[in-house]
Amino acid sequence: MSHSRDDADALLADTVRREASSVVAFLYRLTGDFDVAEEAVQEALVSALHSWRRDGLPDVPGAWLTTAAKHRAVDLLRRRARQRRLEGGLDGPLDSALDGPLDGPSWSDGLPGPADADDRVPLLFGCCHPALAVEARLALTLRAVVGLTTARIAAAFLVPEPTVAQRIVRAKRKIGSAGIPLAIPGPEELPARLDDVLTVVCLAYTAAFLDPSAAGQGGLAADAVWLAELVCATLPGEPEAWGLLGLLTLQQARARARFDADGSLVLLPDQDRSRWDHRAIASAERYLERAAVWRRPGRFQLHAAIAACHASAPTWAETDWLQILTLYDVLVRYDGSPVIRLNRAVALAEYAGPERALHEVDALAHRLSGYHLLHATRAELLRRLGRTDEATAADREALRLATEPVDRDILSARLAAAQERSAADA
Amino acid sequence: MKYVLMYTSRPDLDEAVPAERQAEVYQQIFGWFEKYGATFVDSGAELQGAHTATTVKAPADGGGPVVVDGPFTEAKEMIGGFSIVDVPDLDAALAMAREWPALVFPGVAVEIRPIVDHGEM
Structure with missing residues (x-):
């Protein structure tokens, strides 16, 4: 049975969102080389698209991707080891990795499968580390955690592709050479570091916000919501993570009304509120109730609470402006x-x-x-x-x-x- | 991983700090070195002031190296000392650096640089 190009593309996009970062994290653990892990997955994605379009969809796309990426990683490590020997360098840990289980028959079946969902969040914390420039954090997160291509990232931020590629290369290099851990930080550092992660996720969403073609359920906006969900699932006791998820869900709920039939932007006072996604608004309200349990307000929760006021108002004129003003007065204490x-x-x-x-x-x-x-x-x-x-x-x-x-x-x-x-x- | 911690400050701003306050922080610095004693590969050195520096520079156009009075950069920030630490990762180095007692003074900074690993000998 043959599948259309669109089927393969849609499945790949879905698989990338669910699996790619797990595979990166898994290969990083295995090889200890972030660059190899990330590059192997990117190469595997390219070959996946090619092969799925040609041969149809595999039964378990995630497993297919993992196997392909593992093979790429072995190739990359071999290539590098050979390169090093040619350059007269020392046979370091790469070679022992090659002689170890990587090269053995147990490579493809004796090792644990891709990292569980929890491993993607440590990767996210590494990509959003304060030792990296903000633009690099954003590009690396979208590449390594979400699995976007450099070309797509460049298009989303209106930056030339070589610039994005260079940011990613430099960031990956620094993660390796400066010893940036891919780990969720301890309780003392967590609040500040979580804020860095949530800021990157929010910036990713904002980039999609003004793009009419990204207003639908697919695209960068959905990727950003997915990232926020991932953080909430892994760190369910962090109210600001729920706050951001609530905020993005509320923005998504209004996405359809934000552009008219011609693709022109429609501002909030003029939006057709019947086109808002009221089920999504109800979900967002649940996230915000969850966040409120800890009584630890923060800027994302406050932004979300303001968005929720707009979402629950029947019209612009009937909005609870006093409530919104009060929320802004609290918000300026967190973000002046x-x-x-x-x-x-x-x-x-x-x-x-x-x-x-x-x-x-x-x-x-x-x-x-x-x-x-x-x-x-x-x-x-x-x-x-x-x-x-x-x-x-x-x-x-x-x-x-x-x-x-x-x-x-x-x-x-x-x-x-x-x-x-x-x-x-x- | 091994890192060099470079302790820098702005001599022009240091001058404004009262002597007894400086002595107080100096005591805290001793305490800091004690606390992190186990991580030091080399506790490094505290350097004499930048006014004691002499620099040998590559010549601008031909000729041999040139000896000049003063530090290698015109920057206001000066490296006042350094240490070498061996810690698991950058976060561990950052946690130490954040507690560097002199950071209570304006213009003070700690730069962290990984050391090039030439492999186990």
């Missing part, structure tokens, strides 16, 4: 960034009117002058106050600074509408 204060000002406009909100936004202007949403928010408030000329000037400034196509479209539409109105008034 001016962007959070700007978001708070939007809620303040709904609760206390545009005049007071404009006052707050103007106070942030010197710190956010290069941020298009500061100017877009000012424009909206000025328009409500009837100061149309100033509003148009602010929208123009926002358009000048905006880089994302979806943002630029909205701003251009606003400017066009303002021009029409002023032409009608004249």
